[in-house]
Amino acid sequence: MLGILFAVLTLATAALGCGVPAYPPAVSKVVGGEDARPYSWPWQASLQYSSSGKWHHTCGGTLIASNWVMTAAHCISSSRTYRVFLGKYNLNVEEAGSIAVQPQKIIVHEKWNPNNVANGYDIALIKLTEHVTLSKQIELACLPAPQSILASNTACYVTGWGRLQTNGALPDDLQQGLLLVVDYATCSKTGWWGSTVKRNMVCAGGDGITSSCNGDSGGPLNCQGADGRWEVHGIVSFGSALGCNFYHKPSVFTRVSDFNSWIQQVMDSN
Incomplete structure (x- = not known):
């Protein structure tokens, strides 16, 4: 038990400072994406790649240390x-x-198989070349307790610069979308995701209105804990090939609480 407790404390990275934005998010019950309040998700990162001398947003990310x-x-x-x-x-x-x-090194989970996204393990850690200075705009996310499972209908927010709709435009401003968690028993039903979804994933959404979309990948699923802190319970992994807001095809996230020990081990050994 002490070992688990220690892991939780170290993972929260001096938990005193994580998960509490200086600019609290405007968490209205708007269905469908909306502009986030500026800097209200201060652990949100934009992963960008270089092409033809320019930088292009490709995925989201979460600052955890x-x-x-x-x-x-x-x-x-x-x-x-x-x-x-x-x-x-x-x-x-x-x-x-x-x-x-710049990244110093990038560690992809050893069980990740790019030819089988449904296998899970869709998680990677990027070690930066320097420690960033935390500020009102840049803060650390809290990670959930190991193996914690969100209750059905828990209200969480997916955030990112992904497309506003299937094949739609990419926004300039950070977006947030309210998603309700769908428990594994429901999400794994035939007619939902069936056997494609695994227990080391989180489903959220599926109402046919709000979902993550291309460009949101890698970004956080933010859920507020009982103590008011925001915890990142999911990493945007995949959605339906039929479209971003497809009924009974919730957004699927890597379940962060299944990877606490892996995250800790990677950070300790690199």
Whole structure:
């Protein structure tokens, strides 16, 4: 028990400072995505790659320590050069207080199989070349307790710069979308995701209105704990090939609480 407790404390990375934005998010019950309040998800990262001399947003990420960002394994390609942008709200304008940092190394989960996303293990950690200075715009996310499972209908928020709808435009401003958790028993039913969804995943949404979409991958599923802190329970992994807001095809996330020990081990050994 003490070992678990220690892991929780170290993972929360001096938990005193995690999960409490200086600018609290405007968590209205709006169905469908909406502009987030600027800098209200201060652990949100933009993973960007270089092409033809320009940087392009490709995925989201979550700052979990001053020099570590968590994202999805499917976001990583060995042929690309990446940077991580922190403290951003509008990706198309210069913002005071934001910072772009190069990765020192990227560790993809050893069980990740790019040819079988449904196998799970869609998680990667990016070690930054420097420790970033935390501020009102850049804060750490809290991670959930190991193996904690969200109750059905828990209200969480997916955040990112992904497409506003299937094949739609990419927004400049960070978006947030209210998603209700769908428990594993429901999500694994025939007519939902069936055997595609695994126990090390979280389903949320599926109302046919709000979901994550292309470009949100790797970003956080933010759920508020009983103590008021925001915890990142999920990493955007996959959705339906039929479209982003398909009925009974909730957004599927890597369940962070299944990977606490892996995260800790990677951070300790690198």
